[in-house]
Amino acid sequence: MADTDGVQETHDYHLDTPMKNEPFHLKGCNALDWGMKNRLGNIFDARSGRTVMLAVDHGYFMGPTTGLERIDINIVPLLEHADTLMCTRGILRSSIPPTFNQGVVLRASGGPSILKELSNEEIAVSMEDGIRLNVAAMAVQVFIGGEFETRSVHNMTRLVDAGNRYGIPVLGVTAVGKELVRDAKYMRLATRICAELGATYVKTYYVAEGFESVAASCPVPIVIAGGKKLPEPEALTMAYRAVQEGASGVDMGRNIFQSEAPTAMIRAVRAVVHDGLRPAEAMDLFNTLKNQK
Numbered sequence: 001m002a003d004t005d006g007v008q009e010t011h012d013y014h015l016d017t018p019m020k021n022e023p024f025h026l027k028g029c030n031a032l033d034w035g036m037k038n039r040l041g042n043i044f045d046a047r048s049g050r051t052v053m054l055a056v057d058h059g060y061f062m063g064p065t066t067g068l069e070r071i072d073i074n075i076v077p078l079l080e081h082a083d084t085l086m087c088t089r090g091i092l093r094s095s096i097p098p099t100f101n102q103g104v105v106l107r108a109s110g111g112p113s114i115l116k117e118l119s120n121e122e123i124a125v126s127m128e129d130g131i132r133l134n135v136a137a138m139a140v141q142v143f144i145g146g147e148f149e150t151r152s153v154h155n156m157t158r159l160v161d162a163g164n165r166y167g168i169p170v171l172g173v174t175a176v177g178k179e180l181v182r183d184a185k186y187m188r189l190a191t192r193i194c195a196e197l198g199a200t201y202v203k204t205y206y207v208a209e210g211f212e213s214v215a216a217s218c219p220v221p222i223v224i225a226g227g228k229k230l231p232e233p234e235a236l237t238m239a240y241r242a243v244q245e246g247a248s249g250v251d252m253g254r255n256i257f258q259s260e261a262p263t264a265m266i267r268a269v270r271a272v273v274h275d276g277l278r279p280a281e282a283m284d285l286f287n288t289l290k291n292q293k
């Protein structure tokens with residue numbers, strides 16, 4: 001029955017309090033639609049505006065990478081410490097408990113293995129399957145300067161069009177070929193192209209000289225990949241510098257799952273990214289957590 005009493009003039013409309021109209025917590029994202037923002041909110045923590053993405057998608061071109069031989073044993077215990085998991089649909093369906101409630105960023109490009117020319121990728125997952133898997137974003141590799149540069153850019157723009165149709169963010173992943181110099185000039189070029197062509201956010205590598213200019217010239221959030229395994233103090237220093245110099249977090253894989261103490265490492269990385277712990281403090285935390293085993 002309709003509640004006719006409920007429409008009487010007895011409500012408090014708080015006429016002296018303007019409605020809150022707060023900006024979204026990520027740069028360059030205010031004009032996005034609600035669903036897109038909601039999904040980004042499942043990747044980037046609203047309190048810090050940053051994310052710790054755990055990247056375990058390496059198998060899509062590298063096979064059973066060291067540390068990823070058994071996702072169920074090595075990675076699932078780390079999930080509670082990650083804001084987001086970046087993986088392939090094969091690993092998601094086969095090995096990740098569907099009770100995992102944080103964001104999933106789905107690897108959406110692929111094709112060549114490490115035995116072939118890597119820039120020759122295609123879109124490897126449909127947007128429809130991403131929606132079916134309830135992902136927070138789709139990730140696509142972009143090879144600026146690579147042999148198949150245009151194809152990889154086109155992969156991203158097609159995915160962006162599909163993502164915009166359904167409110168799914170697209171992460172543009174800047175991939176640097178062996179022959180290219182990893183410096184700020186290259187990273188500015190690659191990240192800016194991804195953003196200009198519609199990537200919702202961009203993944204790149206940290207560069208010691210000039211990373212601030214890479215972050216500043218990219219109008220959407222940037223996260224950094226970890227790259228090859230480094231000693232823990234160096235990896236924590238890299239994460240610290242990256243966020244201090246404008247990154248909105250990390251998408252880190254090998255420096256976490258190949259660490260001698262992966263749980264301690266991801267927790268130390270979190271403390272750097274979300275709480276601004278300095279590298280030395282984060283190393284103390286890492287050692288304390290490692291010795292608690």
Ligand code: R5P
Nearest residue numbers: 055225226227251252253254
């Ligand atoms: C590599 O191609 C994948 O996209 C990884 O997700 C990315 O490189 C981050 O992992 P790592 O920190 O191991 O570099």
